[in-house]
Amino acid sequence: MKTLDALDYIGKLARKPDAHKGNTGKALLIGGAPTMAGALILAGKSALHSGAGLTLLMMLDPRSLGVVTNQPELMMHDANQQQPDEALSIIKPTIIAIGPGIGISELARAWLHAALNRLGPLIIDADALNLVATHPDLLELLRQRTSPTTLTPHPGEAARLLSCHTDQVQEDREGAIHALVRLTHAVVVLKGHHTLIAGPGYETVICMQGNPGMAVGGMGDTLTGCIAGIAAQGLTREMNLFDATCLAVQLHAMGGDQLVKKQSGPIGLTPSELSLEIRSLINHWLSQHI
Numbered sequence: 529m530k531t532l533d534a535l536d537y538i539g540k541l542a543r544k545p546d547a548h549k550g551n552t553g554k555a556l557l558i559g560g561a562p563t564m565a566g567a568l569i570l571a572g573k574s575a576l577h578s579g580a581g582l583t584l585l586m587m588l589d590p591r592s593l594g595v596v597t598n599q600p601e602l603m604m605h606d607a608n609q610q611q612p613d614e615a616l617s618i619i620k621p622t623i624i625a626i627g628p629g630i631g632i633s634e635l636a637r638a639w640l641h642a643a644l645n646r647l648g649p650l651i652i653d654a655d656a657l658n659l660v661a662t663h664p665d666l667l668e669l670l671r672q673r674t675s676p677t678t679l680t681p682h683p684g685e686a687a688r689l690l691s692c693h694t695d696q697v698q699e700d701r702e703g704a705i706h707a708l709v710r711l712t713h714a715v716v717v718l719k720g721h722h723t724l725i726a727g728p729g730y731e732t733v734i735c736m737q738g739n740p741g742m743a744v745g746g747m748g749d750t751l752t753g754c755i756a757g758i759a760a761q762g763l764t765r766e767m768n769l770f771d772a773t774c775l776a777v778q779l780h781a782m783g784g785d786q787l788v789k790k791q792s793g794p795i796g797l798t799p800s801e802l803s804l805e806i807r808s809l810i811n812h813w814l815s816q817h818i
């Protein structure tokens with residue numbers, strides 16, 4: 529197992545003078561069921577601040593469509609008003625991330641089915657992982673995907689996928705992540721203290737950064753948005769989804785550590801602040817190296 533060291537990939541995010549929003553990546557994030565719109569909004573803000581050219585939110589709770597008053601850059605779509613397969617073929621996202629606050633309704637299942645069926649990179653998080661754990665047809669679609677896919681389970685979600693207890697995952701995190709890769713054929717991020725990343729054909733890496741100030745609701749949604757934002761830009765610039773996932777995990781953990789250094793944590797550290805810190809880290813690195 530090697531230590532995560534992915535910062536050099538930031539160089540691939542450097543913008544050409546003639547860059548435009550059409551070639552800096554379109555991230556589509558799907559989730560936000562009633563009471564959990566915040567999860568999708570946090571993921572959206574994170575994708576935006578990580579640099580996605582366009583960030584679209586496909587919101588399952590129609591009453592929450594108007595709540596993003598402080599981030600009008602996010603493009604809001606009502607998931608109830610569209611046929612999932614048709615909507616995905618019209619939107620043509622560079623990357624889809626599905627799961628933050630999505631719940632386990634029939635509507636959530638329909639969007640996940642469409643996302644799994646579509647050719648193109650995909651990130652699966654939160655309740656979308658729980659749906660995979662409880663619907664064998666969705667697991668089979670996942671296993672048969674030919675496009676790159678990243679899963680971001682916390683230990684509880686990992687345990688549901690593996691039909692075991694959270695304690696068993698935590699007792700042997702390396703064994704658990706390898707079992708998840710074998711089960712799903714995807715890149716897997718096993719979150720928590722010392723996050724692990726593994727994927728078919730890749731050596732497992734361990735993130736030695738991050739801190740317990742990050743133990744707050746919404747931190748995982750911020751990671752999902754960051755992977756989406758980095759991948760949206762990087763996938764068209766010789767960065768594959770495994771590399772984009774590694775870079776996002778490292779930026780997310782480093783951002784948390786930076787905020788603690790500035791005494792914005794560990795107590796009271798928020799996912800919204802972390803998005804802005806990730807933006808600073810990316811731009812600082814670019815200004816030093818390019």
Ligand SMILES: NC(=O)C1=CN([C@@H]2O[C@H](COP(=O)(O)OP(=O)(O)OC[C@H]3O[C@@H](n4cnc5c(N)ncnc54)[C@H](OP(=O)(O)O)[C@@H]3O)[C@@H](O)[C@H]2O)[C@@H](O)CC1
Binds near residue numbers: 563631655683721747
């Ligand atoms: N603002 C919003 O709208 C927000 C909305 N959110 C949305 O809520 C939905 C439910 O997601 P959720 O993760 O809160 O619930 P759930 O899957 O039952 O997991 C909890 C259990 O998992 C475990 N566990 C987790 N981490 C662990 C660790 N590091 N180390 C060890 N164990 C760990 C632990 O299990 P235990 O040890 O108790 O067995 C724990 O009790 C989801 O859709 C999400 O997007 C949230 O994102 C918050 C912000």
Ligand SMILES: Nc1ncnc2c1ncn2[C@@H]1O[C@H](COP(=O)(O)OP(=O)(O)O)[C@@H](O)[C@H]1O
Binds near residue numbers: 722737742750
């Ligand atoms: N003690 C810790 N040390 C390092 N990272 C942590 C710690 N606690 C939480 N994190 C990170 O914060 C994020 C939490 O994700 P998750 O549990 O999915 O939160 P949520 O579902 O509330 O968004 C993960 O990236 C995890 O690695």
